[in-house]
Amino acid sequence: MRKFAHIAPRTIEEAVSALQRYGDRASIIAGGTDILGKMKDEILPKYPEALINIKTIPGLEFLKEEAGVLRIGPLVRLEDLAKEPRIREKYAALAQAASRTASPHLREMGTLGGNLCQDIRCWYYRNPANRFPCLRKGGGRCYAIEGDNRYHSIMGGSVEGGCYAVHPSDTAPALIALSAEIITSKRTLKAEDLFQVDIEKTTVLDSDEIITEIQVPRPAPGSKSAFLKFAIRKSIDFPIVNCAAGIAITAGKVKAARICLNAIAVKPYRAVKAEKAILKQRVNEQSAEAAGNAALSEAKPMERNGYMVQIARVLVKRAILACRE
Amino acid sequence: MPRKNKPVAALKKYSCPYCRETFDAFEAIKSHILTGHPTESLPEPEGIIHLTINGQKYKFQVEPDWTLHYLIHDRLGLTGTKLMCDRGACGSCTVIVNGRPVLSCMMLAIECNGRQIETVEGIAASNHPLIEEYVKHHCMQCGYCTPGFVVTAKALLDRTLDPTEHEIREALGGNLCRCGTYPQHPKAILEAAKLLREAGTR
Numbered sequence: 047m048r049k050f051a052h053i054a055p056r057t058i059e060e061a062v063s064a065l066q067r068y069g070d071r072a073s074i075i076a077g078g079t080d081i082l083g084k085m086k087d088e089i090l091p092k093y094p095e096a097l098i099n100i101k102t103i104p105g106l107e108f109l110k111e112e113a114g115v116l117r118i119g120p121l122v123r124l125e126d127l128a129k130e131p132r133i134r135e136k137y138a139a140l141a142q143a144a145s146r147t148a149s150p151h152l153r154e155m156g157t158l159g160g161n162l163c164q165d166i167r168c169w170y171y172r173n174p175a176n177r178f179p180c181l182r183k184g185g186g187r188c189y190a191i192e193g194d195n196r197y198h199s200i201m202g203g204s205v206e207g208g209c210y211a212v213h214p215s216d217t218a219p220a221l222i223a224l225s226a227e228i229i230t231s232k233r234t235l236k237a238e239d240l241f242q243v244d245i246e247k248t249t250v251l252d253s254d255e256i257i258t259e260i261q262v263p264r265p266a267p268g269s270k271s272a273f274l275k276f277a278i279r280k281s282i283d284f285p286i287v288n289c290a291a292g293i294a295i296t297a298g299k300v301k302a303a304r305i306c307l308n309a310i311a312v313k314p315y316r317a318v319k320a321e322k323a324i325l326k327q328r329v330n331e332q333s334a335e336a337a338g339n340a341a342l343s344e345a346k347p348m349e350r351n352g353y354m355v356q357i358a359r360v361l362v363k364r365a366i367l368a369c370r371e
Numbered sequence: 372m373p374r375k376n377k378p379v380a381a382l383k384k385y386s387c388p389y390c391r392e393t394f395d396a397f398e399a400i401k402s403h404i405l406t407g408h409p410t411e412s413l414p415e416p417e418g419i420i421h422l423t424i425n426g427q428k429y430k431f432q433v434e435p436d437w438t439l440h441y442l443i444h445d446r447l448g449l450t451g452t453k454l455m456c457d458r459g460a461c462g463s464c465t466v467i468v469n470g471r472p473v474l475s476c477m478m479l480a481i482e483c484n485g486r487q488i489e490t491v492e493g494i495a496a497s498n499h500p501l502i503e504e505y506v507k508h509h510c511m512q513c514g515y516c517t518p519g520f521v522v523t524a525k526a527l528l529d530r531t532l533d534p535t536e537h538e539i540r541e542a543l544g545g546n547l548c549r550c551g552t553y554p555q556h557p558k559a560i561l562e563a564a565k566l567l568r569e570a571g572t573r
Contacts, residue, residue: 052417052435052481060391079477082438083458097435099482125471149545151523152459154471155478281544282460 047085051096055103058231058256064098065254072096074256076121077156079148080164087174090246091183100256116262120159124217125150127158137262139271139290143220146275149282159257161217162228162240163249167284168198168211182209184245196350197286200342200358201311204243209312210348213241213248214284218314219306220273221260223290229259238306241313248313266302269294272368274361285309287357289317291365293329300324305365307341310358317341320362329370331363338362388414420484424449425493433480440464440475443490451491451518462546463519466490472526474545491518494525500566501525501559508559512550520546524560532568536561 053072055061065072073094075081081097084090100106106121109130116137118127127133128145147153147161165171170178170189179185190198190210198210218241226237232255242250251257265271271292277283287309294302303324305317320341327333338359345355385400386393389408394400422429424443433442443449443466452475453463459477466475467489495502501521511517520543527534527542534542539557 047436047438049434049436052479054482056391075479075482078479078482079459079474082477082479086457097479099479101482123471149460149462150542151462151465151472151474151545152477155473281541282547 047082048088048093050085050094053096053098055098055100058103058258061098061100061103061256062231062254064096065256068096068098070253072098075099076101076160077123077152079152079156080160084165084172087172089172089174089176091176091179106258111264114264116264118158118260118262120257120260121157123154124148124156124158124161125153127217128153136265137224137271139220139223139273139292140217140262142273143216143275143288143290146273147216152282158217158260161215162221162237162260163247163251163257164215165246165248166211167214169194171211180209182211182243182245191348194350195348197309197354198348198351199311200345200347200351200354201315202346204312209243212309212311213313214309215314216273216275216285216288216308219288219290219308220271221262222306222314222316223271223273223292223304224262224265225292225304226260226262228257229261231256231258238314238316243312265292266294268296268301270369272365274365274368276357276361287354287361289358289361289365291362291369293324293366293369295329295370298328299326300329301326303366305337305341305362307358307362310354317362319343320366324366329366331367334363334366335359337366418481420481422483422486422488424488425490425496431480435479435481437480438476439466439468439478439480439483439488442480443475443488449490449492451495452522453515453518455515460547461516461519462523463516465519465522465546467522467526467529470526470529472523489522489525491522494521499525500563500570501528504559504563504566508555508562510552510555510559512552516546516548516550516552520548520556524556524563528560528564528567532564532571534560534564 053064073081075097106119108119109122110117124144124147128141134141170180178189181188188208199212203210221237228235228240240249273290275285275288277286289307291305303321305320306314307317308314320337323337323340341362342355342359347355389411418432420431455461455463457476459474464474464476465472468486536557539560
């Protein structure tokens with residue numbers, strides 16, 4: 047790799063101050079499994095001058111339940127989330143999503159905060175040496191529109207710029223289905239408000255803003271959550287489509303539902319139509335299938351990704367069925 | 372997609388090498404050090420890291436852009452840990468850091484200060500039953516992926532001496548083999564686990 051400065055802050059303030067000094071010329075490194083790949087391939091027009099290593103800040107790896115809220119530090123490794131019995135039992139979608147992310151080795155290194163903030167995997171964006179200076183890097187066009195878009199968005203492009211790359215996170219839809227909140231060094235956000243389509247980034251975070259905590263409220267009694275992922279290989283692969291659902295059933299009928307798809311749109315896609323369709327229904331094959339169809343009723347597949355629509359419908363259906371007792 | 376411009380924070384002139392507090396005046400930092408850090412030895416220069424590799428302590432001067440793999444393989448000469456994809460997607464560079472099987476190509480050497488590292492050489496030197504079982508069950512053809520598999524398997528057996536075959540397959544999910552030796556690894560690991568259990572009860 048090319049030369050860069052390595053900064054090891056000891057407090058969040060030190061990290062923020064270093065980020066402010068560098069503006070957008072420095073990058074945060076947490077698990078390193080995304081940023082180092084980007085740097086080795088030199089996919090972006092500018093190479094970071096410095097890496098601000100937030101693993102040297104103590105106190106960001108906590109995992110505890112307090113006053114009905116699960117509090118997770120941003121540096122908690124995905125494998126620890128996947129294996130923690132309390133999370134597998136009560137926040138199943140999150141544990142399942144973490145356990146199906148990447149590979150065991152990458153889960154031992156990768157962090158929850160990093161998984162949320164990770165960059166897109168569009169193969170034009172990721173082509174080495176900035177072979178395709180696309181819209182998402184500040185360039186003039188999206189190459190996927192006329193190119194090979196088999197893994198790109200089936201729900202249209204981003205409103206302003208027309209980027210069609212999907213968000214690749216597995217934990218993002220699980221956190222959205224579980225009504226999580228993200229606390230940063232500047233503000234508190236609902237999980238679904240964290241994401242946006244921007245140049246060389248996938249979140250609303252400023253260049254000097256760090257996630258400091260992820261909070262998940264204790265699911266109401268009678269709730270279950272589930273996460274499903276479709277990919278070609280069972281390990282290592284990013285999702286082609288994934289779906290998380292959190293459903294509360296009272297007296298046999300759905301009292302509340304949160305269903306979130308990802309890897310099908312430019313941001314994690316909350317399937318509001320599916321939620322409305324399943325509300326107050328009994329959960330069975332028919333109602334779950336109807337909800338799946340409703341979720342994708344406004345799909346706008348591109349030339350080569352029409353197959354993702356059916357996969358998404360089925361994942362919604364199966365995620366709902368997985369939540370019934 | 373508008374960019375945001377942030378005003379640059381004003382830099383103070385002096386930074387304490389012990390606690391990194393910043394000061395504008397020389398007299399201020401001088402009295403801070405004399406009163407706050409009277410007996411501390413000077414901190415080490417950036418780039419000096421201390422590691423324990425296979426039980427042996429080392430002190431290195433590293434560049435920030437060195438990966439842990441480059442340090443272990445190219446600088447220290449422990450060539451057992453292989454490099455293939457260099458992107459965290461194949462598992463051949465696996466080492467154990469503080470008990471976790473991780474990818475040395477995706478870690479910076481400079482961020483490993485104070486860590487305990489085990490490589491395949493250490494596992495072989497300790498006569499771990501995995502080595503013999505890997506040979507007996509013919510788990511290698513070209514042998515390039517094998518150190519990665521052995522290290523991952525050893526990390527698994529460190530955590531549980533009674534893995535199910537499903538657990539073994541899941542744990543090895545990050546290791547790729549182009550020669551197709553996959554069916555053999557669970558057999559070898561189950562056998563090695565049995566040997567370790569028996570050794571533990573003897």
